[in-house]
Structure formats: C-alpha cells, structure tokens
Amino acid sequence: MKNLKMINLDKIGITASTACAIHCAILPFLLTLLPLWGLEFLATPALEIFMILLSLLLGVWSLNKSYRIVHHNPGPIIILALGFGFILFGHFSGIEILEPILIPLGGFTIAGAHFLNLKLTKSCKHHH
Template sequence: MKTFKLNLDKLGITASTFCAIHCAIVPLLLTFLPLWGLGFLADERVEIFMIVISLLLGIWSMSSSYRKLHRKVTPSIILITGFLLIALGHFSGIKHLEPILIPFGGLAIAAAHFVNLKLARNCPAPNN
C-alpha cells in the first residue's frame, strides 16, 4: 500500500505559480470573466486568499526545512523578496506596476520553494 506524503514545497510551487498566472492574466481577461461565469476570479478577496495561502505554505515549508534539514537562509530570502514584490504591487498605489510586480513576486515565491526543495533533497540526513 502506498502512503501519501505532503510535500509543502511542491504545493507551494503550485500555489504561487497559480497566483502569478492569475495576477498576470486576470487584468487581460477582466471583461470576459463574467461572461464565462468566472467573475469571482477578479475579486480582491480571491487575490488576498491566494496570497495568504502562499504565505502560510511558504513560512511552514521554509521554517521546517531550515530547522530540520539544510540550515540555509537563501530560500527564505527569496520568499521574502517575492512577498515584498507582491506587497509593493498591491499597496504602492502605482497601478501600472501592479501587473508586473505581482506576477514576478509569485514566481519568486515559486523559486523559493524550488530552491528549498533542492536543498532539502541534497541533505544527507535530517539534523535534530
């Protein structure tokens, strides 16, 4: 019987990539979303929900891997950079930067999970 093991980094890569795609495509499709029954995707609450899920997964994954495995801060620095880009895009008030900064922030978060996953896989044994 196969057991299922949740890999937070793979889940984080998926969530943050979807977030980046969502933030890049929604402004282009804004007028068509209601016609397709997908108007809820343009809702600010959906964006905040995706950001919060990515943030929780990132913190959980990076802190767990740092403490138990690799002891490297690089993934956390990339993660923080990604969230700073997203925050700057959302709260700077410069509307023409939002569709640029937020997708790059999402991709940076996915990259942080990818780096974390690679570092964790290269560890010989967990540190206690």
C-alpha cells in the same frame, strides 16, 4: 489516505505561487470576458487575498521547517521574503502600472524559493 508527512509542502507551494502569478498576470487581459463565462469570482479581491495568504502560509511553514531541521540555508527564506515584498509593493504602492508586473514576479519568486528549498532538502544527506 496520505499521511501529512508524505505531503510535500514545497510542491504545493510551487503550485499555489505559480497559480497566483498566472492569475495576476492574465487577469487584466481577461477582466472583461470573465462575466461572459460566469467566472467573475476570479476577479474578486477576496480571492487575491486568499491566494496571497495561502502562499504566505505554505511558504513560511515549509521553508521554516526545512531551514530548522534539514539544511540551515537562509537562501530560500530570503527569496520568499523578496517575493512577498514584490507582491506587497505591487498591491500597496499606488503605482498602478507596477501592479501587473510586480505581483506575478512576486508569485514566481515565491515559487523559486520553494523550488530552491526542495533542491536543498533533497541534497541534504541526513536530517539533523
């Protein structure tokens, strides 16, 4: 069994955020076909909220830990906040045409924050 320290939260965050972005980008096109395939659960608000909360939890946990202990660079945290800003604005602005644009953009932005954090963590020669 893998030790918790062996699990790379940034890689999990990249995967979760990218899956969220793809889910939100493709869902409007597949919405009418999901019931035919028995996959209507993919269009539920509960799944969307779960994916957003999972991305938020992984992002805050991973980036905060790396920022405090390893690289002290605020860039990934700023990018993470920007990504969640896109998602929140897309969900709650009331401008329906922006939702399918901003939410996937937010997911890919969050994945980018994890990617930058991973690069900064690997480039740091020592742990403080």
